[in-house]
Amino acid sequence: MSAGDGEEVVLGVDSGGSGLRVALAGTGAGRPLATAACAGPVRTGPAGIDAGHLLEQVLPVARELLARQAPGARVVAAAVGAAGMATLGDRLRAEVPAALAGALGVRRVALAADAVTAYAGALGQRPGAVVAGGTGLIALGTDLGTWRRADGWGHLLGDGGSGAWIGRAGLDAAMRAHDGRRGGSGALLARLEAVFGPASGLPGLLYPRTDRPALLASFAPEVAACAAGDGVAAGILRAAAAHIAEAAAAVCPPPRPKGPRLAAGEPHAPAAPHGPREPHKTYEPYEVALTGGLFKMGEPLLAPLREEFARQVPQARVVRADGDPLEGAVETARALAGDRLRLPSHPTLLFLPGTA
């Protein structure tokens, strides 16, 4: 596919901890015309995410995609999703809109937290919630009126149920087996020693590193691998599942009545005395999408997660994500271009210059 002269296209950008990607797409539905990866992740300094470093990588790639896939096309909207946007995105919000306007003539720009592009990729513009889990964990939900956010506070203040959380709990249980405290797991100790060497040397390996959360998270699959035969490992995954569901429950929109509205104080519609019976449903289910590498851990995590969702978020229907955060950026840019953006704007989660 390519777009011809005078056609309208949009740009999506996904800036994450492990890389920076750009997509060029038509304004309609369907897959992007082309995507490209930039050289590396955007630097973050004392003043936050480095807007100049992002632009100097994105602009040449965008120009090349345009020249190759859509010569003569106009870029009518762009959406940039970035990890850390909410807390470290001041320079992006200050510099990127004018730079995109100057370099590519883009007039409509959205600057989104990576959780928002994950949301848009997973659910498009439908109400619901997304749980994005990897090394960390954040939940984001909306009824299309406001955003609700839970967790995502990092490995020392939260990220309950994340890869770092599971790995840390697994290593704690291994060290307990090593020194004979209650709550230890010999199976996890064996995995610790297979991966890291003698247990007593682990503190010396871990603490000098700057990527401690990633190292902790690297042990999470070992916990999952032990869960079938080890009660401690299985308990860690059950606790993780409970924390993940807690985050989802905190951001799910409140239940909405389905079909004929029920009066307050009348939670159950009276059943018809005769005729075929349908399972009684009081509420529309909301879609909750699980995205990110955490959920590739498979059944050892997903089985307790289904139980916890059924218990804590009964109004939710867990769905597969439609697309990834880069596709979410494209979806957001398309919605901007078509004047049909329903996801609510927000000063840091979804910043729309000129509307703030």
Place this chain on the structure above:
Amino acid sequence: MSAGDGEEVVLGVDSGGSGLRVALAGTGAGRPLATAACAGPVRTGPAGIDAGHLLEQVLPVARELLARQAPGARVVAAAVGAAGMATLGDRLRAEVPAALAGALGVRRVALAADAVTAYAGALGQRPGAVVAGGTGLIALGTDLGTWRRADGWGHLLGDGGSGAWIGRAGLDAAMRAHDGRRGGSGALLARLEAVFGPASGLPGLLYPRTDRPALLASFAPEVAACAAGDGVAAGILRAAAAHIAEAAAAVCPPPRPKGPRLAAGEPHAPAAPHGPREPHKTYEPYEVALTGGLFKMGEPLLAPLREEFARQVPQARVVRADGDPLEGAVETARALAGDRLRLPSHPTLLFLPGTA
């Protein structure tokens, strides 16, 4: 007090995260002749604790104490206790004994982990266990045959029940109240905001710092302050108490029968059919000393701790520490000098050059 010509004295050194202290003492019992604080804590570099930095501070102070308090006395033994000795003490073990021999003529030297000098300060040379709690937490016990160590693995791998552990759990509960997850505490959120400002800004304050465990631990007293009126805070301290008792239980020497030894399989001596009854005791209690700033938190921690010790370590009698780690270093040096060191030597916990 001062020691005269030809008299024998000992040196004790305590090197901790917040400072470096030296004590000069006679070889008998009683308080040191004098103690002095050096300029600052000893540097730790990529090769471990900087032996040269320790010696260049300790030697002049020791010479001055000698000249002032015990001119003409001979230093017959020295003990150096240092935080990090077990994992980062290679250079101390390699360089300090020869340097003390060369500079002060000391022939008998002990190099001890700070937990060992805490033990010797708390219990002298009696069998038992010590729990040293502050920002971190470690337990050390001995039957005078071997050492048993539990926890002390740092804030990401353990230190269960420590100041950092309590503070982190309190901040997690505060962030849960902030974003509406289950398990939150409004009282702890109010304390968080009073201490650190808006909750959403806390990650940006915490993660760039290099003293994250200390910052977490600084919130522990707020948890204790909330415990009387807040179930979540009280629950955190109960869980901390359980972890502290778990560490103590793992290092307490196994119970030893008291009085007339009982045959195996005969746990209770038959009661005398007549005559006055004494409460039946099967085991000698072991002394467990609690040392460090953690236990200054008072009843909110100490009350659940008593319950957990009664449950998990019934053979223990919790005692007040006789003295601090500097006094423990002096005690160790005196025992070396008098050929009566009963604490077991160990390659990293209690290193005695020439006996290893």
